[in-house]
Amino acid sequence: MVGISDVRKSNSSLHTRNDDYIAVFVGGTSGIGEATAKELAKVVKKPTIHLVGRNQAAGSKILAELKAANPEGTFYFIQSDVSLLQNVDKACSEIKQKEKAIDLLFLSTGHLAMSKQNTTEGLENNHALRYYSRMRFIHNLLPLLTASKTPARVVTILAGGQEGKIDEDNLDLQRSWSFAKAATYAATMNSLAIEHLASLHPSVSFAHVFPGIVRTPLMNKTMGSTLGSIMGFLSKPMSISSEESGERNVFISTSAAYPPAAPGDPANVGVPLAGGLKTSVASTGKVGGGSYVLNYDGANVAKEKLMSGYRAEEFPRRVWDHTLETFKKVFDPAL
Template sequence: MSTFLHSSNPPLSEIKATNSRLTAGNAPRNAVFVGATSGIGKATLTRLVAQQTPIKIYVIGRNAAKQQNFLDQLRGSNSQADIVFLEGEVSLMAEVRRVCDEIKGRESSLDALFLSTGYIPWGGREETSEGIELFSALAYYGRLLFVLHLLPLLKASTHNPRIVNLGGAGLETSKLLLDDIDLQKPANWSIGNLAAQIATAMSLTLSRLAEENPNVVFVFANPGLVVTNIYNQGYGGKWYMKAFVGIMKPAMKIVALSEADAGERCLYLLTSAWSGRDALTMMKTKSGALFSITYKFETVQWEGVMTESQRKDAGNKFWSRMQEVLRPYL
């Protein structure tokens, strides 16, 4: 039986206690982690493996040699864990397709997909070799390509399959630039516009996929402020931006959630060790729609800006653009 999120904010102590009760009966039997070689994804993966349940995990990253110590630690912490590292540059859609094809060639079902690739374009707009803006490739198009390729495996699971996508849930806006979805015009491009545009696009697109695949739980979660190495990259030649963020980081750390605690929260979302009593999806249902979780760890329903976005037919426009971009890689 699927279980769902509480609509109120559970204390961290409750989350940790619930996670500690994970067993082979309610933990995922296999999972794919994209973005787990650092930051929140790494903390979540570490916490899941430490629970000592039998599990096979595919970890997607760019360089296996650089991650060898981490992989050895994971394997050493749980003799029942089968950790498979697959090398891939997930900002490139062709690489995402190749990695997914390898997973599909090995597995007939999948219990969990965790997506947390992170990047902040402090240095301005940058495009991949495939012509996709880098932040959009990592935070939106690449993640959706993983979802679309691996959905058949998730649908084949009988073990409460779910997708957890970390991002800007709660940052959605009705002030959308639907005539320039990828913000290619210089006047439209900014970190703020990009974050709001992609948060809205992701909510609308995942909502559609959740409705079409009611047996898979879709979670779009905002982890809140967590000071990870995401703040150490993406500056390009803008040294002054790096200096400014460096000055702000000590103050940020005072109010930020630690990586370990963020990992506990994310494990809570990813697993079914907890029972859902009163949580509702964005459509105010118990299932068959997207669960959107704010940085306060509260669920969001379809109100305000999202209703206005629907009125503008934004969902269909984002969907059409997503299909156009990803079609060569499906």
Template sequence: MVGLSEVRKSNSVLHSRDGDFVAVFVGGTSGIGEATAKELAKVVKKPTIHLVGRNEASGSRILEELKAANPEGTFHFIQSDVSLIKNVDQACSEIKQKEKAIDLLFLSTGHLATSKKDTSEGLENNHALRYYSRMRFVHNLLPLLSASKTPARVVTVLAGGQEGKIEEDNLDLQKSWSFMKAASYAATMNSLAVEHLAAQYPTISFAHVFPGVVRTPLMNTSFGSIAGSIVGFLSRPMSLSLQESGQRNVFISTSAAYPPAAPEDPTSIGVPLVDGLKATVASTGKVGGGSYILNYDGANNANEKLMNGYREQGFPKKVWDHTLAIFSKALGSTQ
């Protein structure tokens, strides 16, 4: 566990660093994504932040708040329903027109769907948000991430450490769906994809994070204002504020505690470790191995036995091959 004082100390170092820092937040117009973008804007001297989200009014409001917090920063909003892969491609195209490199890709889309609903591209809506569209952003932006001098980091916030059993013939949840199965499949596939990508792109760090219970609007939007308020009230003693969640996510997104497997410059792998902190064990069991399954407090949260079993069966590559096939099917092409 990384204490909050260490988190804040590490984050404060960011302001003294020169050079550009470009971040993309997908799901950045509410909750954890919004909170993390705001904390990053406070601690980076001259950030460039791209927010991708559905709600244009929220996006405009957050842009104004970011500008007020850091007048030296550059902030953009891209309005997009990223449950559709074609919309992800359009959003990525807009980002590529503005940037040559990306230092952070932060992914936090999704909601708590209580019933199955497919998109016009034939994907289960919440599975598209929690897995496929996230990985499409990664896939499309890998050239810009690889061009980062920081080096780059991909952080997908969902349910790191909450993996479970998945079946190879049901990865898209079309054969069998349930609320619990959808949650488990999304968590497991994020972790397996992160591990595969870290091996294929060893100069980039990849992290799958369980955010803990955070006081966000998610419960209200998922279950309604009354039920959501009750759940929120009962969970408050064990929950994190949005500010603390944002600060912890900035730490995970920038600290040298989570280096890539093979950095081009081993002396430049993130904010130098403070107060005796060490590089974290990756999902493969290797210290500093590039793929991290983390608890909200930055500690290793990998289920080593489960991940070893999937690794022995070749599931990291199987999941990624499936993902590429789904992209082609959704877009009606061979992309």
């Protein structure tokens, strides 16, 4: 666990850096994504931030707040429903027109769907947001991530440490779906995919993070204002504010505690560690291995026995192969 004082000390040192810092937030118009973007805008001297989200009004409001917080920053909003992979490609194209490199890709899309519903592309809606859409952003933006001098980091906010048993014949959740199964599959596939991607792209680090219970509007949106308010009240002693969540996520996104497996410059892997902080163990069991499964407080929560079993059966690669095949089916249904 990383204490909040260490988090704030690490984040504050970002302001001493003169290098440009370019970040993309997918799901950045509410909750955890919004809070993290706002914290990054506060602590980085001259950031460029791209927010991707569905709500134009919310996006415009957050852009104004970011500009007010840091007049030296450059901020963009891309209105997009990223449950559709074709929209993901359009958003990525817009980003590529403006940037040659990206330092951070922060992914936090999703909602608590209580029933199965497919998108027009034939993917289960929540699974598209929690997994396929995120992986499509990574797939499309990897050339820009590998061009980073920072080096780059990918952070997917979902359910690190909550992986479980999955069936290779049901990776798309079309054969069998339940609320619990959807959560387990999304968590497990995120962790397996980033482990595989870290092996293919060792100059980029990847983290799958469980955000904890964060006081955001998500409960009200899912359960309704009355029940959501009750649940929010009951969970308050166990929860953290969105502001603290943002601070902790910026730390995970920038600290040298989570380096890539093979950085181009081992002396430049993030904010230097201080105060007894150590390099984290990756999901592979290797210190500094490039793919991290983390709790909200930055602690390693990888299920080593489970992940080792999946690795022995080459599931990281098989899950990624399935992902690429799914992309092909979406963009060419005749295949």
